[in-house]
Amino acid sequence: MNERILGLKPYPMVELARRKKALQDQGVEVFDFGTGDPKEPTPSLVREALCAAVPIVSQYPSVQGELRLRQAFCAWFRRRFGVDLDPETQALPSRGSKEAIFHLPLVLVDPSRDRNTVVYPQPGYPVMEIGSLYAGAQTHPVLLNASNDYLMRPEMVPEEVLARAAIVWLNYPHNPTGRDLPEELFRAWVEARERHGFVLCSDECYTEIYFGEKPRSLLEFGMEACLAFHSLSKRSGMTGYRSGMVCGDPELLAFYRRFRAGMGQAMPVFEQEASRAAWGDEVHVEERREIFGQKREVMLKGLRERGFEVLQTSSTFYLWVRCPRGVSDREMAARLLDLGIIVSPGSFFGPGNEEWFRFALVPSVEDCARALERIPPQEQWKKE
Ligand SMILES: Cc1ncc(COP(=O)(O)O)c(C=O)c1O
Missing domain, CATH: 3.90.1150.10 (Aspartate Aminotransferase, domain 1)
Known part of the structure; x- marks a missing residue:
């Protein structure tokens, strides 16, 4: 074992x-x-799209997913964050964001290298730590609390840790506190990434659950070696469908697609159709x-x-x-x-x-x- x-x-x-x-x-x-x-x-439009898409003959779906799903997602991303993503190379479906967050260290961390550490917020979504441990990565939680206002800043992580970081996770809006990250801290993280060379990942599954200012996406501030993880679970009441989208740096995504092909994780086409309906509707x-x-x-x-x-x-x-x-x-x-x-x-x-x-x-x-x-x-x- x-x-x-x-x-x-x-x-x-x-x-x-x-x-x-x-x-x-x-x-x-x-x-x-x-x-x-x-x-x-x-929403009924999601359920109807799913049922209408169930085929008589059901064959293996592709890891990359149907182009029309990726187009619907990228169109939403443009409307919501004002960022253009190429649906061919900058969006990859996941079965909810949990599995993608869990797997990412397996793709990006070689435990035998110096750059073998995953940095993540604590308190935070436990999967960032669990996935890192399974991958044999070193872990570095960043302690957030009321006195630092639950805001993760680069200066809270020692320089030597940032230098050996393979992945830094952000999660804003933040589970469990609901805190948002201000624009200047997104910029500070992108600058820290440029200095230290880690992959900057942003778990954005709560961006659509807001009651004040609209939360921002990391990809508004940086694209190179940046990935954002989106999900229909909370936005569209689809936790049971397992539908997410990883987007951002095209080179990283091409590498990641190879991993997903090996693992055989792909979204059934009828679920892709339900997801397409969800990304296309804001009501x-x-x-x-x-x-x-x-x-x-x-x-x-x-x-x-x-x-x-x-x-x-x-x-x-x-x-x-x-x-x-x-x-x-x-x-x-x-x-x-x-x-x-x-x-x-x-x-x-x-x-x-x-x-x-x-x-x-x-x-x-x-x-x-x-x-x-x-x-x-x-x-x-x-x-x-
Ligand atoms: C911070 C955070 N990220 C990711 C997820 C995973 O969501 P899903 O796998 O349903 O997309 C959750 C679920 O609760 C979460 O709280």
Whole structure:
């Protein structure tokens, strides 16, 4: 067996699903704010496009995907970020962004070389670390917290680490906090990349879930050795479809395509058609933002009225909330669980986050309000 697998902690969301099932088996009504997997219906135009495209004879799809899917994505990218991408060479479909994020170190890191390190935010999406460990890469988490405003800056990483970095991951809008990266820090990272020669990757799966200024894409600021990872999961309610797109530097993508061909990861053509419909429509995205915005208002108001400190952000459907003084994140999550409310403790997203926990705004607006009724004011949580 691979020793690296034995050394890994279980994926945190698996643990949440286990606890939820145990409660439901006891007949408890559970409000699940744990995993970021919203329940709003997938738009009908997506479902219809999928059904209409199911063929009588179904053959292997190509790794590169149909040109018309890549064209639809690149047209969206142009409309949304004002950046022209060549659909022939600058966009490659993935089965959601998770697998692509996981695999990337296998493609770009040779553990025997000096340049063998992956740099990523912590707290952050656990897959950046997990994929790096499977690939045998060295890992370097960048510790984000309230005092640095959860903003990842090049000067937070020692020069010698940047010099041996193969990949630097950005993730803005940021899971779990919802923080956005200002333009000047995107530029600072592109400059750092030019100085040190790593590949700069940006996980952009939440760019469409915003309630203030529109989040930016890395590719507005740099293209050489830059990759952006997009997804229809959150934008279009398609977590179950597994549809994403990796875009950016054409040379890197040509190299990456060879890897994907070897692995045999390709998107079925009927899913490509559903994805094409989704990238081509903005109405359903606005409707989703409207619903998430309502949930945010209800939860923000309710939590603040109860005295909780919620990090002030304007993107993603996550709320990052400080634990009452003296109560750890795990204890907070366990006590909320006793009330039938599932949240993610901050430490699920890496050590150093034990004072925080995350709400994913998954339950309906009504259920958000009902769940709040079960949450006592903050001062009642404090330890004696
Ligand atoms: C920061 C971040 N990146 C990537 C993903 C993966 O999304 P998907 O594989 O559904 O595209 C998630 C999912 O929750 C996420 O939170």
